Amino acid sequence: MAVTDDAAAIADEIAGLRHAIHAEPEVGLDLPLTQQKVLAALDGLPLEVSTGTALTSVTAVLRGTGNSGGPVVLLRGDMDALPVTERAGLDYASTHDRAMHACGHDLHTAMLAGAARILSARRQDLGGSVVFMFQPGEEGYGGARYMISEGVLDAAGERPAAAYALHVASAQLPTGVFSTRPGTVMAAAEVLDVTVHGHGGHGSQPHHAADPIPATCDIVLALQALVTRKFDIFDPVVITVGSLHAGTTDNVIPDSAHFLATVRSFSPESRERVRDAALRLVRDIAAAHGLTATAEFTNSYPVTVNDQTEAQFAVQVVTDVLGEGRHVSLRNPMAGAEDFSYVLEQVPGAFVMLGACPPGTDPATAPFNHSADAVFDDAVLADGAALYAELALRRLAR
Ligand SMILES: [Zn+2]
Numbered sequence: 001m002a003v004t005d006d007a008a009a010i011a012d013e014i015a016g017l018r019h020a021i022h023a024e025p026e027v028g029l030d031l032p033l034t035q036q037k038v039l040a041a042l043d044g045l046p047l048e049v050s051t052g053t054a055l056t057s058v059t060a061v062l063r064g065t066g067n068s069g070g071p072v073v074l075l076r077g078d079m080d081a082l083p084v085t086e087r088a089g090l091d092y093a094s095t096h097d098r099a100m101h102a103c104g105h106d107l108h109t110a111m112l113a114g115a116a117r118i119l120s121a122r123r124q125d126l127g128g129s130v131v132f133m134f135q136p137g138e139e140g141y142g143g144a145r146y147m148i149s150e151g152v153l154d155a156a157g158e159r160p161a162a163a164y165a166l167h168v169a170s171a172q173l174p175t176g177v178f179s180t181r182p183g184t185v186m187a188a189a190e191v192l193d194v195t196v197h198g199h200g201g202h203g204s205q206p207h208h209a210a211d212p213i214p215a216t217c218d219i220v221l222a223l224q225a226l227v228t229r230k231f232d233i234f235d236p237v238v239i240t241v242g243s244l245h246a247g248t249t250d251n252v253i254p255d256s257a258h259f260l261a262t263v264r265s266f267s268p269e270s271r272e273r274v275r276d277a278a279l280r281l282v283r284d285i286a287a288a289h290g291l292t293a294t295a296e297f298t299n300s301y302p303v304t305v306n307d308q309t310e311a312q313f314a315v316q317v318v319t320d321v322l323g324e325g326r327h328v329s330l331r332n333p334m335a336g337a338e339d340f341s342y343v344l345e346q347v348p349g350a351f352v353m354l355g356a357c358p359p360g361t362d363p364a365t366a367p368f369n370h371s372a373d374a375v376f377d378d379a380v381l382a383d384g385a386a387l388y389a390e391l392a393l394r395r396l397a398r
């Protein structure tokens, strides 16, 4: 029997787990109910299961009996929801206030558990070991980094030779179509947090004060000039100041001004350069006004970079297993960010998107991930689980 048949045979079970997780979504690093459901789904399988300390992660190792000294492959599924109030009106809709699986991580978790079941029944075909990485806190909490520091990359006793992650999309891709590209697949994202320090006073006598507002305005505009003058247009960066606050009324010069910007970049090199250049620009413009500024980058996710060979391999597996027409290449990287980037900084691998918009909707106009109206279709679950399993089987046989 083909792996796709194995997956089809447990499609209802995978969907059941997905619905149970969807109905009780949890946000952040602490997902006790989700962790319990994953542990229950893995119960009885021949896995070495461990759980996290700083977060409710689950790491499971399956050792093949085909070649016990073979290499290791890591498969990752993230498990966390978003602080969104669900509007989509599904039978298995969220029962938790202000929490929703609006990014489809419930599907990832269920597909990965399905792959663990499929591969457990095929241990004799596995030429090495598989690490299943069930990860909390993808949405801004850096859960992958915590799991790496707690040893997920060494869970099977040696570093994985390759790592793969799937991510569903509720729009933009047709249902059941996979998409990836070699090289950069997602942006680096970080927050630039700036406070310009002056000295308050009467609005009628600015020369007795040190006004932070004009300096802050200069900085905001200079950041836009920096983007256009210092970066290759084919390796772009984006800086958007999304929050800017100073003062309380018209005739009082405030002591300080504060702004937050999101900074996106698409290569490790331009990321380093934009970080250095932005900090220098903030400090030096403040100094030119006789002021000081504190500036730092927070909430950083690195660039998600697919290995050339592993990305091509993933495309080949999609085509071999599911047929021609089930992969479209991703023309440009996506401007979102992913903490699977931390895994790919250390292990060659591929991050692969999977279209999951529901039947009867147009991928071009369907609500996208993170929307309160986003809907992800169960029809992709079996193929997603099969692909996870085939990536491991074929990579360990390579
Ligand atoms: Zn997301």
Ligand SMILES: [Zn+2]
Binding pocket: 103, 104, 105, 138, 167
């Ligand atoms: Zn996501």
